[in-house]
Amino acid sequence: MDKPYALLAELTYACPLHCPYCSNPLALDDYRDELTTDEWQRVFAEAADLGVLQVHLSGGEPLQRHDIVDLVPCANKLGIYTNLITSGLGFSTRRAEQLRDAGLDHVQVSIQADERDLSDQIAGTASFERKHEVARLVKQLGWPLTLNVVLHRQNIDRIGAILDMAAVMEADRIELANTQYYGWAGRNRAELLPSRDQLERAETVVRAARGRLGDRMEIIYVIPDYYSQYPKPCMDGWARRQFTVVPNGEALPCPAAHELARGLRLPSTNVREHPLEWIWAESPLFKQFRGDEWMPDPCRSGDRREIDFGGCRCQAFALTGDAARTDPVCHLSPDHELVEAAVTAANDPTRPRDGVMIPRPNPGRTRSQIPLEVRR
Amino acid sequence: MPSTRPMARIDDSMRPRLARHVRMRFDAARGQYALLSPETVWVLNDTGVAIVELCDARHTIAEIQSELRSRYDQVADGDVRRFVADLVTKHGMEIDHG
Numbered sequence A: 001m002d003k004p005y006a007l008l009a010e011l012t013y014a015c016p017l018h019c020p021y022c023s024n025p026l027a028l029d030d031y032r033d034e035l036t037t038d039e040w041q042r043v044f045a046e047a048a049d050l051g052v053l054q055v056h057l058s059g060g061e062p063l064q065r066h067d068i069v070d071l072v073p074c075a076n077k078l079g080i081y082t083n084l085i086t087s088g089l090g091f092s093t094r095r096a097e098q099l100r101d102a103g104l105d106h107v108q109v110s111i112q113a114d115e116r117d118l119s120d121q122i123a124g125t126a127s128f129e130r131k132h133e134v135a136r137l138v139k140q141l142g143w144p145l146t147l148n149v150v151l152h153r154q155n156i157d158r159i160g161a162i163l164d165m166a167a168v169m170e171a172d173r174i175e176l177a178n179t180q181y182y183g184w185a186g187r188n189r190a191e192l193l194p195s196r197d198q199l200e201r202a203e204t205v206v207r208a209a210r211g212r213l214g215d216r217m218e219i220i221y222v223i224p225d226y227y228s229q230y231p232k233p234c235m236d237g238w239a240r241r242q243f244t245v246v247p248n249g250e251a252l253p254c255p256a257a258h259e260l261a262r263g264l265r266l267p268s269t270n271v272r273e274h275p276l277e278w279i280w281a282e283s284p285l286f287k288q289f290r291g292d293e294w295m296p297d298p299c300r301s302g303d304r305r306e307i308d309f310g311g312c313r314c315q316a317f318a319l320t321g322d323a324a325r326t327d328p329v330c331h332l333s334p335d336h337e338l339v340e341a342a343v344t345a346a347n348d349p350t351r352p353r354d355g356v357m358i359p360r361p362n363p364g365r366t367r368s369q370i371p372l373e374v375r376r
Numbered sequence B: 001m002p003s004t005r006p007m008a009r010i011d012d013s014m015r016p017r018l019a020r021h022v023r024m025r026f027d028a029a030r031g032q033y034a035l036l037s038p039e040t041v042w043v044l045n046d047t048g049v050a051i052v053e054l055c056d057a058r059h060t061i062a063e064i065q066s067e068l069r070s071r072y073d074q075v076a077d078g079d080v081r082r083f084v085a086d087l088v089t090k091h092g093m094e095i096d097h098g
Helices: A037-050 A068-077 A093-101 A116-123 A128-140 A156-168 A183-187 A196-213 A258-264 A276-281 A284-288 A313-320 A336-346 B046-054 B061-071 B079-089
Strands: A006-010 A054-058 A081-086 A106-110 A145-151 A173-178 A218-222 A242-245 B016-018 B023-027 B032-036 B041-044 B093-095
Touching (some): A037 A068, A037 A276, A054 A068, A068 A093, A116 A128, A128 A145, A156 A196, A196 A218, A276 A284, A313 A336, B041 B046, B046 B061, B046 B079
Parallel strands (some): A006 A054, A054 A081, A081 A106, A106 A145, A145 A173, A173 A218
Antiparallel strands (some): B023 B032
16 A cells, blocks of 8 residues: 555635635535644644655635644644645735745645636635735745636636736746536536637647747646546545545545545544544545455456546546446446536537526634734 | 647756755655655655755756766766756756856
8 A cells, every 4th residue: 555645634614715616515514613723733743654745735715724824834844845725815925924934835826817807706706916916925935936727618718818927927837727527616517617619729729838938837737527538547546645634624535525425424534533544544435446446347447447547436426426436537437428418518509608606605714723813 | 638848958067956846855654755846746766866966056967967977886878967857847947047
């Protein structure tokens, strides 16, 4: 069994943004009993012992946890590489300086589009201007700037302008990741899934931009798996390289596995009840799809089982209700028509133009990690 | 769409250094050195560690190559250049221009 390299620490599901492409679970209220500062620090220490080298601090919006300035130095002292994945809201100058002094290694800032109105509309809140200020602050304080833009039907035609904006912002890296249909994004799929024409145009633009900007900006483009022949090598294999701990302490082999884990009715993998070492090595949930014993045909007999590991268990569960089936994205899957139907609908010339998307709500936080600040 | 980029062109007079967001540490759990960046972990062998330590924006590739030759038996022509080019291509190392 491999040791995990990376931990995705979802500190809270509170978030001031309302992006309809959010992959957080629909049952956001179930995760409000958040781990305390001490509990997270214990998780980091156990993770470092297990072999974890990188921690991605995410959410929700991780800066909603004011104790982030205590969590980063803890991970840093353990030698762990720390990566903050933020919307930028809550990244004040003071907080940013504290995080830099605490040894935060890297910051990734999300932005929703290249225009204020569209970006704010997707985010469901005025945030575009603030994100630009945050991007400048990140560079001023000496971090490289990584921008993350989730692509979907409503913004993918802007990809050229998005890349130009990133160049003006002097981004060092930009991740253009097509939406993955989990959680709220799954709910909003019909309005998010782009057409084949949109994707082809986007790929042409990305190719040209790599030629133009490639030596000063790393451009990462993640294709949408709905349009590929084979599934993505999800998580590089179940419980093989990385895992996630969600706000209430449940450990998951994949950041989208909340409902799948509950559906299997296996023993708890909450870090409040078990050491991480047991969860990683022994828990039935982590062992469930590790390796290739579990694989059905065509995965088991195919020559790609070491390439895509049978695809995404969470996608199989979300689309078929059975996590052990072949990822329906695969053209060899017996359930592939489920994906084909969504693709056909996305390319139907008679489909209505602008449907309604459900914004991802903000569950807020029940537990305050710091004493009330008294203002004078 | 393949995400491969053309290999970076590196010549022996260049003075490479680690990219700002990349750092090297000993990975005690696995007993090896690793280069860490937000999305990637590069596992290093002894020669790799020696090269990274010499990539300080002062040594040229040629100097690193000859330093390595003095320490190890099996260092082939172009080893350092290939190692650096691979990391520059993947944005793990940078060359300061100007």
